[in-house]
Amino acid sequence: MIYVSDKAKEKVLNLMQEQSHSPEAGYFLRVSVVGGGCSGLSYKMDFDNESKKGDQVFEDNGIKVVTDLKSFLYLVNTTLEFSEGLNGKGFYFNNPNASRTCACGESFSV
Template sequence: MITITERAEKQINTIIKEEGYDQSHFLRVSVESGGCSGLSYKLDFDNQEKPGDQFFEDKGIRIALDIKSFLYLAGTELDYTDGLNGKGFNFHNPNASRTCACGESFSV
């Protein structure tokens, strides 16, 4: 399961409203090969379910993960910051044994 903070919820709802997404859209969270630590995080909005998708809901946000990503991201918390050190979504992943300085990639 992936959880989201209140700050992330607010930003996701802002994006949904600004982009005009409807109720059929959900947040797709995934892991891809790449990045300086070997794996990188990816966020998208989607409205097409794929075979093997795992769905969760937190704070009214529907979240989809493919099975491979689920194995890497189980227990992860998605946060959002807009402070002086940078603006964007951050992943607090308990499965990551190492992360890069920017927080966009990790290894297990």
């Protein structure tokens, strides 16, 4: 399962509305893990409306989250969070599978 905090939900819905990507039109949040970053792996998020073979589909807190099977292996029980303010990071992942993260929090290793 991939979880979505209340603050992340609010921000995702606002961004979807700003970009005219409504859930009613079939749009969802696609999350993936890609190679890169100073710790070896990075998170990628985008809005999508086309499912792919092998996609893992979850819904938490009213947000549909889709990921490919390979990325899901890194994202099991991860929570998408959002932080605002002077020291806020924006979106970030609270990933219990990460053994190490970089200082900026945008990449990780397992």
